[in-house]
Amino acid sequence: MKIECSNCKKIYNIPEERLPKDQSFAFPCQACKTVVEIDLRSVLPEAAGSDPTEPNHPVGDELKKKILKTVRDLPPMPQTVFKAREIMADPNSGFDTLARVLETDPAIATKILQLANSAYYGFVGKISSIQHATMVLGHKTLNEIVTMAGSLSVLGNEMPGYGLDPGELWQHSLGVAFASKMIARKKEPALEDDSFAAGLIHDMGKLVLDKYVVERRTDFQHVLLSAAGNFLAAEKQALGFDHAEIAAELCKNWNIPDSxxxxxxxxxxxxxxxxxxxxxxxxxxxxxxLMSGIGTGIDGMQYSVDPETMPFLQLGEEDIPSLIAEVVESVQKVSEEVQKKD
Incomplete structure (x- = not known):
C-alpha cells in the first residue's frame, strides 16, 4: 500500500501484510516528522467480538505459569557470553584466557569479528582473529561487542505475532541499546555500560509471547482496536499481562541484575x-x-510517552533529532557488516 505524508508528500510503500488489520495507526514521517495517520477500520466486521472459531486459550496467571515452565525452551543467551563477561570483569584476567573462552563458540566468535570490523567501530585495518580482537579492542568495547553477538543469536528470528521479519527485533534492540548509551553518556555516565546492555534485552518478553499472540491473533486484533492504540493494554486484555512484565520474570531465569x-x-x-x-x-x-522506524512491527508507535521522562533526564525536544540521526547511522553501520555473506 502506498501511503503519502500530507505535509511533505513523501511516499511510503508498505507491504499490506505488515499493516495492522482493522485499526487506525500513526507514525512520524522520517522526512518532516509530521504524524502520518491511517485508518484501516473500514473493513472491520460489525461485531467486533472474538472469533467463535478461535479456540479458548489460558490467560493471566494460568498462562504466565505455563510460559515460565517452558521458558527453558527459549534459546538462551550463549554461556560463552556470560563467561566472557565474567572474565572481563576480573581485573586479574588475561587476554589469552578471554580469547580461549570466545574461541570455544565458533558462531559467537564469527559474529564478534563481523561486529568488530563494522564501520561503527572504525578500526584501521582488519581484525582477523579473536586473539587480535582481545588485544586491540579493550575490555569495554569488547564487552559491548560480545553482548551484541550473543543477543543476535537470541533476537534474530522472525516473530510473526509482532509482525517482525528475521533480524528486525535485533535491529530495534540494537537501536535502543545505542540510544540508551548516548543518553546515559550525556546525562548519567556511570550508567553508560548498563544502559547499553539493558537496552539490548529490553524487549525479550516478546520472544516468549510471540507464539501466544499468533494463537490469539483474531482476539488480539480486536482488543488492540478497542484499546485505542494502547499496545500494552491490548496485551493485558488478550493475555493477562504484557511483554515488559514477562520480561522481568525472564530476568530472574537468566540471573540478570535486579536493576x-x-x-x-x-x-x-x-x-x-x-x-x-x-x-x-x-x-x-x-x-x-520507534520514531526512527527501526524494527517497529505491529506495535509501532502505539505506546504513550511518559510525561515525566524528558524532565527527569533533562532532555529537550531539540535533543531528539540528533539522537534519532545518530541511532539510525549506528544501527546501519553495524547491521551492514552482520548481513554480509560469509
Missing part, C-alpha cells in the same frame, strides 16, 4: 519504577528508536 529487571519491567511506564534512572533512559531510547 535491569526493574528497568525492563517499567520501560514503557518508567514513572512507576521508583525513580529508576535506567528505566527512564531505556524508555526514552525506545521512543527514539
Amino acid at each position: 535491569f529487571a526493574v528497568a525492563i519491567r517499567y520501560h514503557h511506564q518508567p514513572s512507576r519504577s521508583g525513580e529508576s534512572k535506567l528505566a527512564h533512559i531505556i524508555h526514552m531510547a525506545d521512543v527514539i528508536t
Whole structure:
C-alpha cells in the first residue's frame, strides 16, 4: 500500500501484510516528522467480538505459569557470553584466557569479528582473529561487542505475532541499546555500560509471547482496536499481562541484575519504577528508536510517552533529532557488516 505524508508528500510503500488489520495507526514521517495517520477500520466486521472459531486459550496467571515452565525452551543467551563477561570483569584476567573462552563458540566468535570490523567501530585495518580482537579492542568495547553477538543469536528470528521479519527485533534492540548509551553518556555516565546492555534485552518478553499472540491473533486484533492504540493494554486484555512484565520474570531465569529487571519491567511506564534512572533512559531510547522506524512491527508507535521522562533526564525536544540521526547511522553501520555473506 502506498501511503503519502500530507505535509511533505513523501511516499511510503508498505507491504499490506505488515499493516495492522482493522485499526487506525500513526507514525512520524522520517522526512518532516509530521504524524502520518491511517485508518484501516473500514473493513472491520460489525461485531467486533472474538472469533467463535478461535479456540479458548489460558490467560493471566494460568498462562504466565505455563510460559515460565517452558521458558527453558527459549534459546538462551550463549554461556560463552556470560563467561566472557565474567572474565572481563576480573581485573586479574588475561587476554589469552578471554580469547580461549570466545574461541570455544565458533558462531559467537564469527559474529564478534563481523561486529568488530563494522564501520561503527572504525578500526584501521582488519581484525582477523579473536586473539587480535582481545588485544586491540579493550575490555569495554569488547564487552559491548560480545553482548551484541550473543543477543543476535537470541533476537534474530522472525516473530510473526509482532509482525517482525528475521533480524528486525535485533535491529530495534540494537537501536535502543545505542540510544540508551548516548543518553546515559550525556546525562548519567556511570550508567553508560548498563544502559547499553539493558537496552539490548529490553524487549525479550516478546520472544516468549510471540507464539501466544499468533494463537490469539483474531482476539488480539480486536482488543488492540478497542484499546485505542494502547499496545500494552491490548496485551493485558488478550493475555493477562504484557511483554515488559514477562520480561522481568525472564530476568530472574537468566540471573540478570535486579536493576535491569526493574528497568525492563517499567520501560514503557518508567514513572512507576521508583525513580529508576535506567528505566527512564531505556524508555526514552525506545521512543527514539520507534520514531526512527527501526524494527517497529505491529506495535509501532502505539505506546504513550511518559510525561515525566524528558524532565527527569533533562532532555529537550531539540535533543531528539540528533539522537534519532545518530541511532539510525549506528544501527546501519553495524547491521551492514552482520548481513554480509560469509
